[in-house]
Amino acid sequence: MSVNGILLLYHQFLNKNASTIDDHINSFGRYSKFAVWPVNTELGFPSALNSLKINIIVLHYSLWHPHDYKLNQHYIEYLEKNSSAYKIAFYQDEYHYCKKRFAFINQYNIDCIYTLLEPFYFADVYLKYTDVRNIISNIPGYVADDLLTLSQSISKPDAERNIDIGYRGRPLPAYMGRGAQEKADIAYKFKEFAQNRGLRLDISASEESRIYGRAWYEFVADCRAVLGVEAGVSIFDLQDKARLAYERLLAHPRSGDFAAVATQFAPWENNIYYRTISPRHFEAAALRVCQILFEGRYSGIMKPMVHYLPLKKDFSNFTEIMELFGDAEVRRQIADNAHRDLIASGLYTYRNFIQQFDAELRNKGFNEAISPQEVAKVTAMLNQDLLFRKISGLVRAVKYYPFAGRKTLSKSLKSLITK
Numbered sequence: 001m002s003v004n005g006i007l008l009l010y011h012q013f014l015n016k017n018a019s020t021i022d023d024h025i026n027s028f029g030r031y032s033k034f035a036v037w038p039v040n041t042e043l044g045f046p047s048a049l050n051s052l053k054i055n056i057i058v059l060h061y062s063l064w065h066p067h068d069y070k071l072n073q074h075y076i077e078y079l080e081k082n083s084s085a086y087k088i089a090f091y092q093d094e095y096h097y098c099k100k101r102f103a104f105i106n107q108y109n110i111d112c113i114y115t116l117l118e119p120f121y122f123a124d125v126y127l128k129y130t131d132v133r134n135i136i137s138n139i140p141g142y143v144a145d146d147l148l149t150l151s152q153s154i155s156k157p158d159a160e161r162n163i164d165i166g167y168r169g170r171p172l173p174a175y176m177g178r179g180a181q182e183k184a185d186i187a188y189k190f191k192e193f194a195q196n197r198g199l200r201l202d203i204s205a206s207e208e209s210r211i212y213g214r215a216w217y218e219f220v221a222d223c224r225a226v227l228g229v230e231a232g233v234s235i236f237d238l239q240d241k242a243r244l245a246y247e248r249l250l251a252h253p254r255s256g257d258f259a260a261v262a263t264q265f266a267p268w269e270n271n272i273y274y275r276t277i278s279p280r281h282f283e284a285a286a287l288r289v290c291q292i293l294f295e296g297r298y299s300g301i302m303k304p305m306v307h308y309l310p311l312k313k314d315f316s317n318f319t320e321i322m323e324l325f326g327d328a329e330v331r332r333q334i335a336d337n338a339h340r341d342l343i344a345s346g347l348y349t350y351r352n353f354i355q356q357f358d359a360e361l362r363n364k365g366f367n368e369a370i371s372p373q374e375v376a377k378v379t380a381m382l383n384q385d386l387l388f389r390k391i392s393g394l395v396r397a398v399k400y401y402p403f404a405g406r407k408t409l410s411k412s413l414k415s416l417i418t419k
Contacts, residue, residue, distance in 0.1 A: 001051055001052050002053045003035075003054045003374070004055055004366075005035030005036065005056065005368075005375070005378070006032065006034050006036045006037070006056045006057075006058055007037055007039065007049075007052075007054040007056070007057045007058070008028050008037065008039065009041055009058065009059055009060060010040060010041070010060035010062045010063065011040065011062045011070035012025070012042055012062065013042060014042060014393055019146075019212075019213060019216075020140070020141045020279045023141065023144040023350065024060070024350075025038065025060060025062065027142070027144075027350035027351075027353065027354050028058065031351045031353075031354035031355070032354050032357065033368045034056070034358060034361065035368070035370050035374075035378075037379065037382055039382065041063065041070045041071055041072070042070065043389040043392070043393040044072070044389045044392055044393065045075060045078075046381075046383075046384075046389070047384070048382055049078060052378065052381065053082055053085070054085065055084075055085055056085060056361065057079070057085045057086070058088045059071075059087065059089040059110075060090055061091055061092045061093075064092075064093075066093075066096065066097050076108075079108045080108065086364065087109065087110045087112070088111065088112040089105065089110045089112070089113050089114070090113075090114040091113060092140055094115060094116060094274070095232070095235065095272075096175075096176070097240065097243075098125075098237060098238050098239070102129040102130050105126075106131055110130075110132050112134040112360075113126055113132050113135050114137075114138050115136070116138070116231075116232065116274065117137060117272070117273075117274065118273060120273075121272050121274075122135050124238075125236070125238065125272065129238070136360065139301075139348075140231055140276060140278060140279055141278075141279035141282070142348050142350045142353045143286065143349045144350055147282070147283065147286050150217055151221075151286040151287050151288075154221045155287050156221055158331060158332065161221075161222050161223060161224050162222050163200055163201070163222050163224065164200045164201060164225065165194075165199060165201055165202075165203065165226070165325070166201070166219060166220065166222070166223035166225075166226050166227075167190070167203040167205075167227035168210055168211055168216075168219075169183040169184050169187050169204075170183060170184065170205060170206070170210065171205060171206075172184070172233075173243075173246055174249075174262065174264075175235060175246035176233040176235055177233050177235030177242075177265060177269055177270070178262070178269060179230070179233050179234030179270075179274075179275060180232075180235075182294055182313065183205065183229055184205040186227050186229055186294060186311075187203050187204060188205065189315055190227060190315075191203055193315055193318045194322075202219070202223070203227065216283075217283065217287065220283055220284055220287050221287045221289070223289055224325075224331060225289060225290040225291065225292050226280075226284050226289055226290075226291055226292070227291075227311075228281060228284070228291055228292070228294070229296070230276060230278070230297070230298060231275065231276050231277065232274045233275075234270050234274070234275070235265060235269060235271065236271055236274050238271075238272070242268045245264060245265070246264075249264065275296060275297060276298075276299050277298045277302060281301075281302060281308075282343070282348060285307070285335070285343050286339065286342075286343050288335045288336065288339050290309065290325070290330075290332075290334045290335045291308040291309070291334070291338065292309045293309070293310065294310075294311055295311070295312060295313065301341075301342065302338070302342070305334075306334075306341075307334065307338040308334065309325060309330075
């Protein structure tokens with residue numbers, strides 16, 4: 001049965017995704033004019049899919065785990081069999097495991113790629129190593145309607161906020177370059193420079209201190225300012241050489257310390273520009289929180305002294321930035337500017353992103369014509385074994401939750417499912 005619409009393949013663990021991933025996944029079904037059938041590959045392969053030839057297949061960035069693409073053999077066979085479908089792959093964290101990604105693109109005849117790369121670098125990456133020719137630059141995330149609604153209820157007047165400056169980051173492996181180290185460096189160095197200034201800081205760069213869900217937004221809303229850096233890295237490991245070199249260094253005593261091994265990665269530093277604005281910047285703007293950011297390009301969307309206070313990466317202007325931060329009117333103006341241009345303008349909403357996505361499909365000759373009856377029929381077909389697949393998914397999810405007797409329970413449940 002040939003179907004006019006979009007099969008959206010994505011991966012979502014049953015415990016929980018980051019809200020930014022959920023927002024991106026949900027935006028297709030919420031805003032596209034095309035019929036969209038989202039399928040979570042964590043739940044296995046819908047038996048009815050083999051009888052459907054959906055003419056557009058979107059492979060979401062949540063599928064591409066570095067060591068394990070979340071597409072089982074049934075999905076792989078479906079991609080091979082449905083060779084006439086127009087295949088679109090969204091990618092993020094493209095800087096490593098490149099050879100594996102390039103091989104996948106070529107083997108399964110991906111037609112279109114959405115990348116975080118700027119167009120100038122297409123020739124050095126996808127045009128050089130793959131056969132794909134339709135490449136579209138986008139950013140990691142956009143402004144969700146849910147964020148706008150939430151911001152109205154949890155935003156606070158500056159005087160009622162309990163944290164002067166907040167931040168959460170995490171250390172990243174050295175093979176990702178100096179740019180990746182900024183995510184932790186800004187936390188460590190800022191706390192050092194801010195000693196004895198009487199500021200109420202809540203700044204951390206450890207995995208254990210990360211905050212998720214609504215609690216994250218409430219944390220940001222309780223800050224007068226947040227720190228930040230560009231998303232991305234400064235080493236784009238096209239040949240997987242930097243990562244493999246790093247893995248060889250892991251056996252040495254200080255191999256995890258970037259300063260100790262930085263010279264090893266100098267040949268790859270800044271080879272491909274891979275920095276971008278982050279969803280965090282939109283979140284802070286929506287909550288009207290002033291942003292103190294390392295200087296950067298921020299996808300050309302955020303301008304220094306307009307949308308953020310620009311902190312030099314060597315902290316040489318720290319005193320000046322603290323004087324600006326200390327002026328409540330400056331904080332308000334910076335936050336208001338960011339809200340006006342990033343949020344109120346509507347330019348960076350998921351609705352606008354999907355409108356552009358739909359326009360690209362129309363430019364390729366696709367149209368959204370399909371009857372409500374056919375949409376309902378395909379939906380019913382894909383859902384006919386959904387309960388069984390959810391139960392199977394819950395059995396597989398047992399391994400995500402450590403507890404005594406987990407292995408025994410998992411084997412027992414698996415045997416019941418397979419009978």
